[in-house]
Amino acid sequence: MTLADSGPGEASGIVDRYRAAHLVELANRPTAADSDELIDSAGAVRSDWQDLAATVDLLGTQGLQARGAQIRRLLEDDGVTYGAPADADQPAAPWQLDPLPLIIGSREWAELSPGLIQRAELLDRLQADLYGSRDLLHRGLIPPELILGHDGFLRPCDGLRLPGPNQLLMASTDLVRSADGWCALGDRTQAPSGAGYAMQNRRLVSRVMPGLYRDTLLERLRSFFHTLRAALQEVAPSTAEAPRVVILTPGAASETSFDQAFLSTLLGFPLVEGQDLTVREGRVWLRSLGRPEPVDVVLRRVDGWFCDPLQLRADSRLGVPGLLQAARLGNVSIVNPPGAGVLENPGLVPYLPALCEALLDEPLRLPTVATWWCGDRASLSHVLSNLSTLVIRPIARGVGRANRFGEQLSRAELAELKDRIEAEPHAWCAQEALEMSTTPVVTGTGLEPRRMVLRSFAVAAAGSFQLMPGGLGRVAGQVGSLDVSSQAGALAKDVWVIGRSAVEMGRSAVEIGSAPSSIDGGRARSLDDVALVPVASGLSSRVAEDMFWLGRYAERAEDAVRLLRVAVDLVGDHSLRPGSVGASSLTVMLRAVTAVTTTYPGFLGAGSETRFAAPQAELVRLTVDPTAPGTLAHAVRHALLSAHAVRELLSNDTWLVIGSLDRELLELGWSTDPELGLRRTLSRVLEGLLAFSGLAVESMVRDAGWYVMDAGRRIERSLQVVALLAATLTEHRPAAVDDLVMESVLISAESVITHRRRNPGRPRPIDLLALLLFDRDNPRAVLHQLDQLGDDLQRLPEAADQSINPLTRLRGVQAWLREVDLQELVRVDDPVSGLAAGPGASLVSQGGSRPRLRAALDRLALELTGLAESIAGTHFARVIPPSPMPGVPTVGLR
């Protein structure tokens, strides 16, 4: 693309229309003209944005929308979510990202960054002082109530110090650009989130805007993550030789669980929950598969107050009892320190300039939005007399403590707010409602100007801080809206900081050369991608359990799809000819569907006659109903939920192949004629599941997690085969019926071709059993599964508890199976005499059963279930949640 022909005045089409929309926006608010990121005060496209403007006009509305659709698809493929799911059984909503980046010129960034670095340094020193000497209070530089009355000030954290010069390792600032330039809105020091999202934004935007991305001299994001990784290792207690770092997450249901999991992948540090950690003798240990491993550094994403139920919030289930004492003893470093939430207090803002002079001996560079803390008498009266024009904020975040825009409040609401402030002035502050710049966002009709907030990320480096170039951009969900929050539908923006010089570009070229840039599952890697670091061992037993269930559910889904497909085909062929051989075998197979999927009553119990009359409806239900255990949709959803819980261990392509299956099944359920699309959907789901198992075989490192997942798959497949055989071969029926039944069994067990190749004649039960139970070369046979399971179990770390050894148990099952007499199993009992029929068993033409086969299959199913339990008992910690010791009242004496 050339720049020459896209000068300021010449941009046409979409950009022109955007300019017009921007001017309308301007006319609607009394503000300075310089308030859009794309269009300058003279109405021209800013120089750093000209490539983007030219690209936008080239793409046209349709091209932009296609990019938007592509982003949405990629977000779904990568499973990028935000927000807590509405209920625990549902995946969270997808992340919203605009395809157009927010561009920040190199000079502008160079002017902004020293202010951000200084601010991080200031917050770092404040943290050190507030939990150390509190000199700033004693010198009168901070009013004591501002700290002592803030619930982010955690007294039990007093005196905790991190080794090394920094007391904060991460600091984020939310910024807006107003007419006077960049201005801070507030700081995030508790557990800043969003760096992972920023990287993900870059990966996706670079993919959908490849030309623009390639042609732009751009500051890369990767070095930020390298610095963070190094900073976390450096802050370990000095006694740690090869420090082990973990990321403490509130769990897969937390709002930013994608961000946490992606950060874990970017840094190569395992993601753990509170229950995965334990404190023993004042040290923190990871309850891992095998033996506990010591932990030296905890990067926490759990809010400070929840970190330790012993000394902080007693009812917290997200923390680790004893964690603070371990930190106090210097055995673990918690990052950021749990008390760092006090720095988010907006009431500190008016004091920052003086604090900066006192702590850093220099003036505060970056202005903050004008703020009045009501604990100060003069400020209180200013706030109370200007309530209707200010933004009112409690100094601490929490339930019922949202920011309130005075201009949106009724007279009664203002009066009530005034009372609340007067009752507890120190708990409130107010801020000027700031003009914020707009930036273009792709919509159905082209571009729209939306208000924008930028979150910066600083990480400690050599006593100071290093910034992520740019950060996480967010824009309002509506034109004209001032509320840039995810709750109000905000979208994310990738933020592009233009490189400083050709030298910079040269360095980037080196980075490109060294990056694993070629092919990643058929998709080119973004130049920004950090080489993903394999997550260190130290698989927690909770994660191992999720991997086990991922294997089980994925296999259960695959087996359900195959069986449903066979049933759907049989219904199509035979349902209209009652009394025929086909109809009889259909009856057998439909009953087998109910029995194998355990979706009673179905075709077996009450109401089965109605279901036989229209079997399609029940088959659709078994496909699409995610709420009933045993259905395909249930297995798919639980496979996905397990996958989300361990997402940091899975390849990104996982979401590409299985990410949309849940929705596909839901959509079939919603369609007007689901029976019509049933066959096709089943095939699509099977494709996805097969791709997932292929990915597991071809692309996953063989570590403990993989072996556990494979063990789950082996056990599930064995159970499914056993259930299918029990539902079909333990009864003896007319030969023509059984022929069709056995053929169906072979198809759903994916063994029909092998069978035909080996057995030229009609299928016989004995051949089926040989093939599906005992053939060690058939990857569908139970004995083959057990061999594989044995390999998996041998690769798992030795468990601390040796009392129940699943491997010993497995060997027992294998030995028993090898002794089973196949001839004996298939013998049919006469229905009348109850005696075993003689060698001419096949002459028995009607009725009769195979009780020995049934007994053997029942025993095998029990053994398999027992095996699964012994694996759980040995390798997955049975988690007992912490509970508070009953309180001791101080009764006293009178």
Next chain:
Amino acid sequence: MSETRSYQVRHRTEYTYGDAVTASYGWAYLTPRDLPDQVCRSARVEVSPTAELISDSVDFFGNRASYFEVHEPHEQLVVTATSLVDVTRTRVDLDQLDVWTWEQARDLLRADPRLQREEAGFLLASPRLPLAGRLPEFARSVLRPGEPLGATLRHLIGLIYRDFTFNSGATTVTSTLEDLLNLRAGVCQDFAHLAVATLRYAGLPTRYVSGYLETLPPPGQPKRQGADASHAWISVLVPELGWIDLDPTNNTVVDAGYVVTAWGRDYTDVPPLKGVIFTEGAASTLKVGVDVIRLPPDQHG
């Protein structure tokens, strides 16, 4: 010089659980503070089953806390604290405080350098003591405009003593001020809370104090073992004299019969013992025994 009293304080807490507990983590304020009028000569905290780790630290308020971990499965946990402490505290004469009205005292204290420090926190609402609900009404009924400070303090603790029934079944360890004001009955922890909140509402910095009170058996009878109890009272900052301790439960000014272990904003800052356990059971019973034994004068020093 004031008289020195020496005490041996034994405080035994016994939990019996209905089911095995696989691990216990404890945090205890059971060691007396060192103060100008109180010296802790020795102190130890013992845990049964044996703790894998006991470690002591000093908290934000300067209290001595003990952390412990038990990892042996147990159905009974016993924590025993034993200390030797010398107390020289003399009773403050509240009449001295009548040179100021409580409002004057409040305004004088605003300039007190201590209120530029951590002590300013004792003016604010705290986790268990929001200065809201029914408290303001109660406080306004106690705080008579223009009344001298000493009289106000006497009035407050006298009123709590007279109008509230001491009844250990009325409230629980988690009862709130609202509960107390509704029930008009409670235990020392509740009475201390009410006095603290009222004085904070008045603008006087006040802290919650946890400790022990020596009791004497009825004349002619020997003292029964375990007959004493942990106790709670208040400490209020006044001009010139500094922090003075009052016991609303017994309508008295604190003297050498009291042993201070810890203070904080309210009970939640300084419970004698709190902890976290890992168990699948829910049932537990609790037994507490306290002995404050006066040692003969020849046994100290």
